[in-house]
Amino acid sequence: MWLTYSVFAAICFGLRGILYHWTSQKPLSRNLLLCGTFTMGAIINGICALVFSSNWTVAALIGIQMGLFSFGANASMFKGFAVGKASLVAILTALPSVVVVIVAFGLWQEKLHAMQLIAFIVIIGGVLLVRMSNDISLRNLQGAQWGLLAMLLFAANDLSGKWSTLMEAELFPTMFFMFVTGAACFGIWCLKDLQKERAQQVKSLQYGGGGEVRVSEHAASAAGAVGQVGWSSKRTFLVGLAIGITNAVGMMFIVTAFDLGKAGLVSAVTALNVLIVLLYTRFVVKEKFTRTEVTGITLAFAGILLMRLFGA
Template sequence: MWLLYSVLAALCFGLRGILYHYTSQQSLNRNVLLCGTFFMGAVVSLICALITGAEWTTSALIGVQMGLFSFGGNASMFKGFAVGKASLVAILTGLPSVVVVVFAYFLWGEKLNLWQALAFGVIVIGILCVRYSNDISLGNLQGAGWGLLALFLFAGNDLSGKWTTLADAPLFPTLVCMFTTGTICFGLWWWRDKRNQQETAASPDAWPAKRTFLIGMLVGITNVVGMVMIIHGFDHGKAGLVSAVAALNVLIVLLYTRFIVKDKFSRLEQSGLAIAMIGMLLLKVVAS
């Protein structure tokens, strides 16, 4: 069951990635976009909590930690893209599952059997091949620090998601705390951007804030559904495996850029896609 939830999470996060890819080509304020994304997540989670009559317990406050990790991860990733080599940052932000496997072992004693470890390794190699760029060298590592920070923060978010299942935290109240925290953080950053823009008389973004926020809310629907799915996956499966499968959302974005944007696959990307699918089949065999 965990594999199904993880695949559904990857699909949702892949759709989110497609929307991020589209908006990245527009002149807009990313903090406004992400503020809208997290705001919609908070609204949907609150409505679901009220409808289901969920109990609000102190364990739901783990969601605050998840919100801080998610905010920090996104902020570090965007900073890395701004100051460094995008391909390097992309590789690092695609590897949280490796950190999750290590920490899950030491924190909760989660072990992978031989076949699970093999499937995990195959999937990670596939993701690396998809994200790898030949223009990376030892002398061209700009943004590596921000990419590493994003890597650990995204891993922290996944580990926190696993923790919520072990602590029997109520799902929707936890997500309310998470998305509310992210909304506040990105809202404050948006306010800072607006103030700095006024002080420097910088040209405003082509997309008005209201439109950007509404698009962010649309993205937020995919995000909150993905979070529900991945937490259910954590509840039924091992954290590292769930995290690795969910990270395959990059393949969905890759397919979008190939068939919709009409970008061409490199041989390495084709190989990575095939390797990742082999890893998925191995996991299916192991889980069955």
């Protein structure tokens, strides 16, 4: 069953990736959007915890750690995309499962038998081919440090999820703490952006020549901090709430999969969410597949088949 839950998680995260791709083309505040995404996760899991009378144990506080890791991973990834090479950052963020396999073996002695290891390598190889770019070289590694940090933090988030199952923390309270923590972090960041822009407006009024023009420019910049022109703060936050549904359901599936299966294998299968995004770009955005991408997709599905046959 762990494989089924992992595939469902990959589908949910793939849908989330599609919505992230769509919103990345819109004039909005990324921090406010993610604040809404995490807020919806907190609402859904909080309601589920009450409906199913979940036990709020100390172990559920692991969710706070998960929230911090998730916040740091997303922030590092977006920073890498902003200052470095997107393809390189994308490749690095496809590798958390490698870290998860190594650490899970060291911490919990989770071993992969021969066919599981082969399936794991095939899946990771397919994901890497899908994300690989022909223009990456040793001379073109901008943003590598942020991509590497994001990779480690995503892996830490997965390992924390596995740890919560080993500590027998109930799902909904753990997820509630995770999403509340993430929402708070992105909300604080968003407020800091807004305060910074308002301070710039005041400074331009006091010291800037051509005051009205400068104020107008900074007002537009301030709008960028919390929902740029055309996207109000309310609209941005509401769209974030909608995206949060896919994120919350995906996290429920992946943590359940961690409870039933090995952390490294679950993490590897979930990484296939990139294929969902790729299919979207092919059939909706009308981008053509390269031979490398086709090969990667074929390998990824072959790995899933191997996992299905020999994953037990």
